[in-house]
Amino acid sequence: MSIDFKNRVAIVTGAGGGLGRAHALALAARGAKVVVNDLGGARDGSVGAPSGAAQAVAAEIRAAGGQAIANGASVTDYEAVQAMVRQAVDAWGRVDILVNNAGILRDKSFAKMDLDDFRLVLEVHLMGAVNCTKAAWPHMTEQRYGRIVMTTSSSGLYGNFGQANYGAAKMALVGLMQTLSIEGAKHDIRVNCLAPTAATRMTEGLMPEAVLQALKPEAVVPAMLVLASSDAPNRTILCAGAGTFEAAHVTLTGGVWMGTDAGVPEQLVARLAEVTARAGEMVPQSGAAQGANEVGKARAGHAST
Numbered sequence: 001m002s003i004d005f006k007n008r009v010a011i012v013t014g015a016g017g018g019l020g021r022a023h024a025l026a027l028a029a030r031g032a033k034v035v036v037n038d039l040g041g042a043r044d045g046s047v048g049a050p051s052g053a054a055q056a057v058a059a060e061i062r063a064a065g066g067q068a069i070a071n072g073a074s075v076t077d078y079e080a081v082q083a084m085v086r087q088a089v090d091a092w093g094r095v096d097i098l099v100n101n102a103g104i105l106r107d108k109s110f111a112k113m114d115l116d117d118f119r120l121v122l123e124v125h126l127m128g129a130v131n132c133t134k135a136a137w138p139h140m141t142e143q144r145y146g147r148i149v150m151t152t153s154s155s156g157l158y159g160n161f162g163q164a165n166y167g168a169a170k171m172a173l174v175g176l177m178q179t180l181s182i183e184g185a186k187h188d189i190r191v192n193c194l195a196p197t198a199a200t201r202m203t204e205g206l207m208p209e210a211v212l213q214a215l216k217p218e219a220v221v222p223a224m225l226v227l228a229s230s231d232a233p234n235r236t237i238l239c240a241g242a243g244t245f246e247a248a249h250v251t252l253t254g255g256v257w258m259g260t261d262a263g264v265p266e267q268l269v270a271r272l273a274e275v276t277a278r279a280g281e282m283v284p285q286s287g288a289a290q291g292a293n294e295v296g297k298a299r300a301g302h303a304s305t
């Protein structure tokens with residue numbers, strides 16, 4: 001079954017380069033009319049002039065026979081974002097797809113991290129996605145159709161040294177998605193998360209050159225296309241990179257009943273490994289502290305960048 005975006009209108013934020021550019025080009029290549037948003041010159045999350053990079057991507061789409069508008073709103077500026085959504089609706093009558101992709105990094109260990117940088121990263125990733133979603137939501141509700149992609153990260157899902165601000169913002173987007181996917185369902189608004197891994201400006205210097213070569217943004221795009229399509233799932237966290245696709249899940253271990261007696265804290269510490277064990281996981285029979293430690297180590301093994 002081919003994925004087609006004919007008569008669909010998409011907004012991709014942060015689409016002047018990296019993953020956003022690849023998303024915008026791919027949506028347009030399959031027929032979508034695309035608002036290519038990026039604040040361009042300013043890379044610090046401040047309000048920027050209309051973006052040369054966004055204009056170049058829009059021009060690339062038009063040169064290939066597609067339809068595109070460049071937009072320079074900062075996703076942190078709600079009024080500018082509302083104007084961006086109006087721009088799409090005025091030009092093309094609707095907004096079907098929103099890919100919340102814009103982002104910045106301000107990496108430092110938490111001890112050295114400035115709170116202003118923490119707030120800025122939350123502002124761009126979390127509030128940026130909230131602003132764009134809030135502006136598009138009434139249109140999607142009214143037309144009873146919407147596909148929203150939140151860009152999360154393994155740094156949020158599993159943690160990554162030096163990215164407390166970024167990880168918190170990216171996991172917050174999962175929380176946002178969990179509730180919006182419930183609230184949007186009755187209007188056929190489907191909300192999902194994409195957790196990409198790609199070599200872009202954002203990852204410069206973070207990975208060896210040979211690895212970067214394998215991680216083309218285009219290898220992430222198929223996951224975005226599925227989440228933006230009419231057959232999209234709802235409420236999934238799809239991970240994509242280097243041609244591999246996986247899903248992340250927020251899960252719960254089996255409950256262990258201990259009642260409400262005063263001795264429950266001691267019981268709980270003694271049985272912590274049992275309480276925290278996932279289905280199929282080996283539970284040590286003795287030595288609670290050692291058991292909990294083993295489970296902790298096993299989990300740490302799942303952490304990635």
Ligand SMILES: NC(=O)c1ccc[n+]([C@@H]2O[C@H](COP(=O)([O-])OP(=O)(O)OC[C@H]3O[C@@H](n4cnc5c(N)ncnc54)[C@H](O)[C@@H]3O)[C@@H](O)[C@H]2O)c1
Pocket residue numbers: 013014015016017018019020037038039040042043044045046073074075076100101102103104124128151152153154195196197198199200201202203
């Ligand atoms: N590259 C990866 O491996 C990776 C991994 C996990 C998540 N992500 C996420 O994917 C998304 C795209 O990242 P990328 O790797 O392509 O990085 P990138 O730096 O190439 O692209 C981000 C774009 O967002 C734009 N932007 C920044 N602040 C903005 C604002 N306030 N308003 C509008 N645009 C703004 C930038 O100008 C830039 O063009 C980000 O949300 C990032 O956190 C990337």
